[in-house]
Amino acid sequence: MSTVEDGVLPRLLAGIPVHGSMGLAAHRARHGDLPIGRRRDRRWAAGLVAEVERSGLRGRGGAAFPLGRKLRAVSEARARPIVVVNGCEGEPASVKDRLLVERLPHLVADGALLAATALGASDIVFALDDEAAAAAHSLRAALAERADMDGFAVRMTAVPRGYVSGQETAVQGRPTLVSNVETLGHLALIARHGADWFRTLGTDAEPGSTLVTLSGAVAYPGVYEIELGVPLEMLLDAAGGTTRPLRAFVLGGYAGSWVSAAIARELALGEAELDDAGATLGAGIVIAVPDDACPVAETANVATWLANQSAGQCGPCANGLPAIAGALRDVARGRGGSLPRIERWAAMVRGRGACAHPDGAARFVSTALDAFGAEFEAHAIRGPCRACPRHFLPVPAARPATLERRMVG
Numbered sequence: 136m137s138t139v140e141d142g143v144l145p146r147l148l149a150g151i152p153v154h155g156s157m158g159l160a161a162h163r164a165r166h167g168d169l170p171i172g173r174r175r176d177r178r179w180a181a182g183l184v185a186e187v188e189r190s191g192l193r194g195r196g197g198a199a200f201p202l203g204r205k206l207r208a209v210s211e212a213r214a215r216p217i218v219v220v221n222g223c224e225g226e227p228a229s230v231k232d233r234l235l236v237e238r239l240p241h242l243v244a245d246g247a248l249l250a251a252t253a254l255g256a257s258d259i260v261f262a263l264d265d266e267a268a269a270a271a272h273s274l275r276a277a278l279a280e281r282a283d284m285d286g287f288a289v290r291m292t293a294v295p296r297g298y299v300s301g302q303e304t305a306v307q308g309r310p311t312l313v314s315n316v317e318t319l320g321h322l323a324l325i326a327r328h329g330a331d332w333f334r335t336l337g338t339d340a341e342p343g344s345t346l347v348t349l350s351g352a353v354a355y356p357g358v359y360e361i362e363l364g365v366p367l368e369m370l371l372d373a374a375g376g377t378t379r380p381l382r383a384f385v386l387g388g389y390a391g392s393w394v395s396a397a398i399a400r401e402l403a404l405g406e407a408e409l410d411d412a413g414a415t416l417g418a419g420i421v422i423a424v425p426d427d428a429c430p431v432a433e434t435a436n437v438a439t440w441l442a443n444q445s446a447g448q449c450g451p452c453a454n455g456l457p458a459i460a461g462a463l464r465d466v467a468r469g470r471g472g473s474l475p476r477i478e479r480w481a482a483m484v485r486g487r488g489a490c491a492h493p494d495g496a497a498r499f500v501s502t503a504l505d506a507f508g509a510e511f512e513a514h515a516i517r518g519p520c521r522a523c524p525r526h527f528l529p530v531p532a533a534r535p536a537t538l539e540r541r542m543v544g
Contacts, residue, residue, distance in 0.1 A: 144336070145344075146336075150165045152238055159280040162239075166245075166324070169249070169283070172252065180253040180255075183253045184210060186330050187202055187203040188204070190333040191334065191343070192321050192325060192333065193341070195315050195318045195418070196314075196315030196418055197315075197388075198491070205312060205314070206250065216254045216256045217260065218247055218250050218251045218311075219311055219312065220243065220261045220314065221315050221316065222261065222262060222316045225444075226388040226418050227389070227528075227530065228348060228420050228422055228528070229348045229388060231358045233270050236270040237267075238273070240278075241277050241281075243274070243316045243319055245326075246316075247319055248283060249319075249323060249326050250314065250322065254312060256312070258289075260289075260306070261289075263292070263294065275291065278291075317345075321343060337362055337363035340407050341407065345360070345419055346361075347404070347420070348421070349421045349422075350423070351423035352381060353371060354375025355374045357374070365404055366403050367384075371400075378425075379425040381424060383395050383396055383424045383506060384422060385422040385528065386399065386422075387409075387418070388417050388418055389499055391417045391498065392499065393503045393507070394412060398412060399414075413502060415498075424527060428525065428528075429525075431463075432520075435460065438456070438459060438463050442456035442459070445457075450487070451483075455480060456493060459480050459481060459500060466514050467523065468518060468519060474504060477500065481500050485497050485498075
């Protein structure tokens with residue numbers, strides 16, 4: 136019998152072990168058996184897809200695409216599909232997916248099995264960052280415990296670390312469901328408890344809970360499970376408050392937005408509310424940036440890293456992002472530079488890439504210019520400030536190593 140209650144947190148992180156991973160027996164004791172139909176049971180599969188659609192679950196990898204719509208589209212394809220479990224987590228300031236795979240691998244495996252069974256897939260691919268050794272070890276051990284996946288071709292693949300490594304594509308020309316590991320964890324719980332249960336948290340437009348990686352100038356950085364739509368201040372309080380005066384927040388990671396601290400503290404953590412402020416929660420990333428960090432130097436540094444992360448397949452990435460990054464470096468170093476030109480270039484790359492990478496990079500740069508225009512103008516004229524050499528944001532991929540896990544509802 137499950138111990139996950141209506142309207143109560145934690146959900147995904149319920150019973151998460153302090154060290155190591157949750158084994159199959161403990162997982163089933165916590166969540167109960169997985170209510171799964173037989174493969175090619177069309178009635179069961181249609182019921183699961185309908186329940187997911189009714190739940191309103193959106194992807195937790197950053198794009199927020201409705202999972203039910205994805206499932207239905209793949210299910211209607213003629214060829215046998217493949218299920219890809221995306222655990223690449225290219226955002227340097229995010230560790231939530233790695234945490235799930237490392238500590239709660241059976242919840243992720245449940246979601247993958249449900250999706251594959253509902254779609255009639257024969258292949259399940261778990262794609263992980265090739266540096267996530269502990270997560271890969273936990274998942275491998277979890278899969279070895281499960282007899283219910285014996286009928287599938289299950290494999291793990293190590294993906295080289297890179298910002299665009301998690302971008303979706305078809306596999307072998309077959310219809311492919313690519314889903315983030317957190318999204319599949321929610322699917323495993325919805326299958327057990329239903330859409331109505333899922334919607335007892337969050338808002339009508341954005342139901343459920345989500346994982347947020349909180350870092351920066353807070354007392355207890357870590358992965359938090361929050362109800363969608365809660366005030367940012369509630370999350371900060373749960374993290375023990377801030378440790379220094381803040382200059383800004385980076386919301387949504389490096390495909391997200393800069394928001395001044397004064398504005399951000401009034402915001403709720405839901406896409407509808409954040410959209411009004413020109414921000415996004417993205418893949419669930421909140422970075423509290425202290426006032427002794429220089430937003431100009433930080434933006435130039437991150438923009439340079441983003442430009443280097445390009446796959447080089449299209450002009451906006453191969454040419455546009457390096458040009459923007461170079462102009463930002465010139466501004467930060469006091470070598471002049473036209474801020475309107477940078478804005479114009481950022482606008483030119485949006486919507487023109489082979490993937491969403493240039494769009495996210497442009498948003499990161501544009502929101503920095505909006506929030507800190509005076510600082511950028513001062514640097515262009517007078518050069519670096521005393522805070523410029525102290526880079527605060529993790530670049531290129533230095534993730535916090537010891538993030539504690541806490542929850543807020």
